[in-house]
Amino acid sequence: MPTPSPASYSKQFPIRHVAQVTGVLPVTLRAWERRYGLIKPERTPKGHRLYSEEDIQTVHQIVRLIDQGISVGRVRQALSSTDKQADTTSDWPAFRKQLMRLLSELNAFQALAVLRRAGELYPLHALLGELIRPVLLQLQDSEASGRWACRSILMQAVHLYMDQRSAGLEVNTRARPILMSRCLASGDDLQARVFESIAREAGVDVRWTGPAPSPLAFVELLQVSGAVGGLLWEDAEPVEHWEAQLRQLKGASPVPFAVAGDFSLRHATHLQSMLVPMLAQDALVAIQTLRTWQ
Amino acid sequence: MPTPSPASYSKQFPIRHVAQVTGVLPVTLRAWERRYGLIKPERTPKGHRLYSEEDIQTVHQIVRLIDQGISVGRVRQALSSTDKQADTTSDWPAFRKQLMRLLSELNAFQALAVLRRAGELYPLHALLGELIRPVLLQLQDSEASGRWACRSILMQAVHLYMDQRSAGLEVNTRARPILMSRCLASGDDLQARVFESIAREAGVDVRWTGPAPSPLAFVELLQVSGAVGGLLWEDAEPVEHWEAQLRQLKGASPVPFAVAGDFSLRHATHLQSMLVPMLAQDALVAIQTLRTWQ
DNA sequence: TAGCGTCTGTATAGTAATTGTACAACTATT
DNA sequence: AATAGTTGTACAATTACTATACAGACGCTA
Structure with a gap:
């Protein structure tokens, strides 16, 4: 049963806001309510709908189930089965705190459970922005002796979660994917892999190739594999001569x-002056660009 | 036998989704049902088919059997005896060849399927010795331009497979695990992670912490986390001063x-002369040693 | 080797269910 | 007054259903 946090009583939203946040048009929200009774928001005295935060989470769940291939009419059953597990906390600060604790205990499996719980309620890009990235930052600031291990455990858990998510996805093995890699030696693949998952769930066939030994090697691979596009995802600080390497890549791709x-993002202006194409910060916007390549 | 998650019982998919996932056209799915009665999905009140996740698995099996040259009409018997009967492609050379091909196509998901098939027939340590390690070696020797990507895809697939295997496992969150790490900067975690899985399946709570910044950091973590033992898994070539570092570790642990x-293995004699304890090459024997720690 | 039946995937046709959205008419909110 | 929300009906695009038909592949016989 729903155990609303205090905040969810105070905050109620009109249908417009729910539509904005979830991407479901108001018409459709009303149709879902009328036809399937999935969400029954409160009403103002005059009949206007007032959605709670829980309602919004439910809509997110519904969207996710539809993405998995379940038809709206059948969502009800699927929804009731995930309800049982929703007994624990459900807001981001709580998720973050819980996750941090489990990481410090080096408990990758329980950490995975937190990711899964959050992922049932919110879309993947929210998970990245509200949970994974903040916890990563928190770990960077932390002075605890084992934070390198915590970071590693988090990466394990995230990979586990991504893999399980994409396992249930409709895999249309397009012949010509978009390849994604990184060339800087330092840094890790975590955010890149999350982006890969977001893109795949959005129907764009992005494939992570692992770190490339050099930009040139990546270009070679693009040619050999017959990909429709290449994406370099770099989170680390650049090394020397990176401009020259990128210029080389730009010419050869x-x-x-x-x-x-x-x-x-850090070197946006510089990259722009080099006329190197960049993806937007927002994952969903970035995916729009990738879609034009396919 | 791994059972599906509780939620899967209530998830039901329309025929379109099944077609997408399995690659079998809806027409054909209906024909199979009508002619051979292999899968009998539920129906909505209005007669639309509702496939469970188990049904989808069955379709996958059928596709596999057909790929192996069994005609649809004969699939029925083959399905019932699928557990006892060995695969037609059950020899290691065939697995290796198939895996190499899929890696060169950068197809992590199909590569995962090969691992899964091999893993159904042979134990995990055989997979490591007969499939994963040989293919890794083959990739090292290869001169193909994209072999770094192949290697990376293989690692993805192996991790995916390990994760799925351990997902079906009983999670005994022992309070005092054995921590495993590596300190050499180069090299990768692949074999270490496979060993971790083998150990977990054997009931030993080994946890991979990711690469440690230094042996000392690892010792610190051992103290803080209250682990019952530490394991350094190194595949790469050693750097300078590694003897000194190990001696330090030996003193401080x-x-x-x-x-x-x-x-x-390469430096066995040297390590022995330093009185640094080593694990046997054979995974199962090594696990015996770890068991005494707990 | 030609001929014949069978197996099996797909094509077609006509009907029905599903589902997102559009519109009209009215009411609330700002 | 302008914007946004409500209900109910309606429409169009998919998608799915059944049933029949057909073509290529395969094996068997003469």
């Missing part, structure tokens, strides 16, 4: 390519 | 520890 990740 | 991996 047989297909459209772009740069993304924290690195590209 | 509050709990039993040992070294394992290709590195330890």
Whole structure:
């Protein structure tokens, strides 16, 4: 049964807001309510709908189930089965705290459970922005002796979660995927892999190739594999000569390519002056660009 | 026998989704049902088919049998005896060849399927010795331009497979696990992670912490986390001063520890003369040693 | 080797269910 | 007054259903 946090009583939202947040049009929200009775928001005295935060989470769940291939009419049953597990906390600060604790205990499996719980309620890009990235930052600031291990455990858990999510996905093995890699030696693949998952769930066939030994090696791979595009995701600080390498890549790439990740955000102006294409910070917007390549 | 998650019983999918996932056209699915009665999905009140996740698994099996040359009409018997009967492609050379091909196509998901098929027939340590390690070696020798990507895809697939295997496992969150790490900067975690899985399946609570910044950091973590033992798994070539580092570790470790991996095999005599404990090459024997720590 | 039946995937046709959205008419909110 | 929300009906695009038909592949016989 729902155990609303105090905040969820105080905050109620009109249908417009729910539509904005979830991407489901108001018409459709009303239709779902009328036809399937999935969400029954409160009403103002005059009959206007007032959605609670829980209602919004439910809508997110519904969207996710539909993405998994379940038809709206059948969502009800699927929804009731996930309800049982929703007995624990459900807001981001609580998730973050819980996750941090489990990481410090080096408990990858329980950490995975937290990710899964959060992932049932919110979309993947929210998970990245509200849970994974903040906890990563918190770990960077932390002075605890084992924070390298915590970070590693988090990465394990995230990979586990991504893999399990994409396992239930409709796999249309397109012949010509978009390849994604990174060239800087330091840094990790975590955010890149999450982006890969988001893209796959959005129907864009992005494949992570692992770290490339050099930009040139990546270009070679683009040619050999017949990909429709290349994406360099860099989070680390750049090394020397990175401009020259990128210029080389820009000249040699047989297909459209772009740069993304924290690195590209930090050096946005510089990259732009080099006329190197960059992806937007927002995952969903970035995916729109990738879609044009396919 | 791994059972599906509780939620899966209530998830029901329309025929379109099944077609997408399995690659079998809806027409054909209906024909199979009508002619051979292989799968009998539920129906909505209005007659639309509702496939369970088990049904989808069955379709996958059928596709596999057809790929192996069994005609649809004969699939029925083959399905019932699928557990006892060995696969037609059940020899290691065939697995290796198939895996290499899929890796060169950067197809992590199909590569995962090969691992799963091999894993149904043979124990995990055989997979490591007969499939994963040989293919890794083959990739090292290969001169193909994209072999770094193949290697990375293989690692993805192996991790995916390990994760799925351990997902079906009983999670006994022992309070005092054995921590496993590596300190050499180069090298990868693949074999270490496979060993971790083998150990977990054997009931020993080994946890991979990710690469440690230094042996000392690992010792610190051993103390803080209250582990019962430490294991350094190194596959890469050693760097300078590694003897000094190991000696330091040996002096500072509050709990039993040992070294394992290709590195330890190459430098066995040297390590023995330093009185640094080493794990046997054979995974099952090594696990016997770990068991005494707990 | 030609001929014949069978197996099996797909094509077609006509009907029905599902589901997102559009519109009209009215009411609330700002 | 302008914007946004409500209900109910309606429409169009998918998607799915049944049933029949057909073509290529395969094996068997003469």
